[in-house]
Amino acid sequence: MRPGPSMARISESTVRRLSHYYRVLEEVQAEGKRMISSHRLAEREGITSAQVRKDLSYFGSFGRRGLGYNVDHLRDQIRAILGLERRWRVALVGAGNIGSALLAYRGFQKQGFDIVAVFDRDAARVGQRLGSHVVQDITRLSATGTGESFDIGVVATPIQAAQEVADALVEAGVRGILNFAPRKLFVPEHVALRTVDMAMEFESLSFALTQARGPRRRRA
C-alpha cells in the first residue's frame, strides 16, 4: 500500500495529473493495448514525458526500461495510490441546481463515491424526493453523523451558508470537503478541502480573452 520511496510531500498538481493518467489508462485499456510508454501517455495529456515519469517515481518504479508501462498494472497501482479501491460515503448539502446535478450524475458513484444523504436548509425542499433520496433538514446532519458517518461532505449551497455548513460537516466528522461555493472556507488542519469555483473559471476566461487583443500572445 505504500510501495514508494521516502514518500515525500506530494504536490497537488502531481495528484491531479495522476487522476488524468488514470483516465487515459482506462481508455488505453479499452483500446486493448498492453503496454504504454511515458511518451505516449504524456502526449495524450499534452505534457512532457519527463513529467509523467517524475510523477510516477514519487510512488515507486512501475515501468520497465525499454518497454514502458504495463497498462493494467499501472492502472491498478494508480488506483491504489488514489485510494479508489474502497468506497467513500458522501454527504451532499444543498439540493439546488448544482446539488441536483451531482446527484443525478451517476459517474461519481461508478468511481466509488456514494452520495448517501442529502441535506438542505430550505423548508420547501426538505422532505422532497430527489432521485432515490429524501432531502433531510440540515439540522439532522449532526444527528445522523453519530449513527452513520460520512467521509466526505459536499457544499453546494449559496455563498452565505457555505462556511456554516462546512463547520457542521466538520462537526459531523467528515475528513474531506468539496466546496462549490465561490468563497474561501476555513476548516481544521485535519480536514482536506478542495474548491470548485465555476465563477472564477469564467472570470479567468474573461481575463484571457481581454488580454488576447492587447499584448502579443505567448510564444508557440
Add this chain to the structure above:
Amino acid sequence: MRPGPSMARISESTVRRLSHYYRVLEEVQAEGKRMISSHRLAEREGITSAQVRKDLSYFGSFGRRGLGYNVDHLRDQIRAILGLERRWRVALVGAGNIGSALLAYRGFQKQGFDIVAVFDRDAARVGQRLGSHVVQDITRLSATGTGESFDIGVVATPIQAAQEVADALVEAGVRGILNFAPRKLFVPEHVALRTVDMAMEFESLSFALTQARGPRRRRA
C-alpha cells in the same frame, strides 16, 4: 485599460486570486467599509499580504501607503482587469445534468456571462424548452455562428463527444472554452481553455484521505 507596468506574463494563479479579491471586495463593500489593507484582504483569503500586494503590483499601484486600498476603486480596477465591464456571449453545448444546472443558475449572468444558445446532439432533447431557451441541434452551431457569434463555449457533454464539440466551437469562432468533461482537450493556440474536472477533485480528496492515516500530516 492597461494601467500596469511592463505587463509581464501573468500567472494563472494570480488571475485566480484576482477573482477572489474581487469577491471579497464586493463583500467588504456591502459591509460599508471604505478602505482595506493588504493584510486584511489577505487574511480573508488565507494567504499572505505580500502575495496580495505582489499580485496587484503586476497591474499598477492601486493603494496608498499608510492607508491601504480604497474598496470601491480597487474593485473597479479589478473588474476592468478581469474584463468584467462588458458582457460575454456564451454557447452551452450539452443539456444534461451539468448543462441544466449552469443554465438554471443565474449567478453567471449577473457577472456578465449570458448563455445565449443551448445545443445538444440527442434528438430527444433537441426542440425541448429549457428555461427560456429552446435546445438546438448541435449541427446548427456552425450555422448560427455565422449569423451571431459566441465569445465563449461551454462543453458539458459526455466525455466521448467533448473533443468533437470543442472542435465545432472553435470552428464557430469562440475564443474561449470552459470544459466540464473529464479529459484533456486540444484547441488552437489562440483559443483559451479552462477545465473543471469534478471527478478529479473527488479523487484528489480520496488521495488526501488515504494518505492522512499513513505518513504524518504536514506541519502546522
Add this chain to the structure above:
DNA sequence: CCCGGTTTGTGAAATCATTCACCGGAGGCG
C-alpha cells in the same frame, strides 16, 4: 554473446511562484 534501438528513473539545472525585508509615503498626536 554482443550490438543497436528503446525507454525508464533520477540527479542537476532551469524555470516559475511565493515570501521576506526594507524603503518611503501617509496620517495622527503631543
Add this chain to the structure above:
DNA sequence: CGCCTCCGGTGAATGATTTCACAAACCGGG
C-alpha cells in the same frame, strides 16, 4: 514640528515545480 505607527511597492532570497540529460535496463536479432 518631530516622532511614532501604519502600510504599499518592490528587489532579493527562498522555495517549489518542471524540464533536461544521461546512465542503466531491457529486448530482439544476428
